[in-house]
Amino acid sequence: MNYFEAMKSLGKPIAYYPKLAKSLGGARCSLLFGQLLFWQDKTDNPLGVYKTVAELEEETGLSEDEQETACKKLIKLGVLTKTYKRLQHRMYYKLNAEKFNEIMAQYEAARETGNPPFPKPEIPLSGKGESGVGETGNPPLDETGNPTFGTTEIPCSYKEQRIHTENTQRLQTESKPRDARAGGTHAAQMQILQDMGVSEQVAADHLAIRKAKRCPLTVTAAQQMQKEAAASQLSLQQALEVAIGYGWATFRADWLAERMGKRTDFVPTTRQVETIPQEQGGVFDGAGNRVELDLPDDTEINF
Known part of the structure; x- marks a missing residue:
């Protein structure tokens, strides 16, 4: 198989601006910015363009964690705004042209002096979410100048935050007394x-x-x-x-x-004979008519 020729069937390449990597904080930031810039004029929604994590991964090759890291950097610079519509379960991305122009103007002016204001790069994460500082560079120092190991706070992705929240809620529930x-x-x-x-x-x-x-x-x-x-x-x-x-x-x-039938709307059927209390008077037939019985006083009547 000719893999070089097969590259033509992988789809269209996306725009990447290498010079933006230094001004926006890295190649991933530049890659994500360039792709959002491509879609920016394709929508008239005031919130920006709607994109899912899967769509951006398909278009840029950036994983969810890489997207999250790049978005945090761009948001911190003020060139990107993310709006999540909870009821619609949609995430919108909008670029701030004015802020981007301001950053680029400052970058170009500083570059002429030979000291461009590079944004601080994000600490890379390994596949296990561990910092790469111990492998590729010197560890951070505390106030006394001594190196600190394992204390650097690494920004976690949305997925990691969600898993942490779910685990915390589960542990809180299980820790309650069963009663x-x-x-x-x-x-x-x-x-x-x-x-x-x-x-x-x-x-x-x-x-x-x-x-x-x-x-x-x-x-x-x-x-x-x-x-x-x-x-x-x-x-x-x-x-x-x-x-x-x-x-x-x-x-x-x-x-x-x-x-128990404690109702006031009871109507006897034609097959019933109801005995009414003495104060209400005598014996009535099933139609509700009083029956006059000519019987001795000591006669017992059984119904």
Whole structure:
């Protein structure tokens, strides 16, 4: 295979300005700046051009970490602005032409004096995120002039920051007492109910229903059920027995009232004969008509 000829099939080369490397802080900064400059007039969005990390890597060959390092340098110089639209999950890049002109004017003026203001280069990172200082140069010195090893702060990429944040949140969650988490353990939930006077068997049956319905018990939920039980003139033990019988994950007084048929809109059917209390008067048939019975006073009527 002729690799030299195959270069023609790799796509179009991108613009690279070697002279910008010194003024912008390195070849990667110049490479990224040149590519963003190419796209700058291709959009009318006031936020600049929208690009993903994958697209910039495809166009420039810069990895995510290399892009992040170059962007930090350009942002620090004031020639680049990055705007992240959180709801749209989009990152926009906009170049500042005025600031770029100012930097180049200062650079050209200083170059004539033989002392161009080179920006300080970023400390290179190895594949493991370690500094290359110990391999290629002298280590930094402390206030007393002694070398310091392993203390140089290396700016991390967005990906590394995200991983660090996720790990920190996970460790914070795992370090909490288990009973302090939502619902706690089964033993902790059992203890909540038993402390409120519920037997072990009823508590276990109630928690089994809650587990099936993914409703872990909390102290607040238990206290609310106790209030609802009191409204029905029941103990929490009795209320939970009713809830278990109906398959409820909680207990509510209005649910029980509805189940018990405590309604004022009851209408007897034609097949029913209702005995009305004595103060309301006698016996009525299923149509609601009073029935006059001519029977001795000691006659017992069974319905």
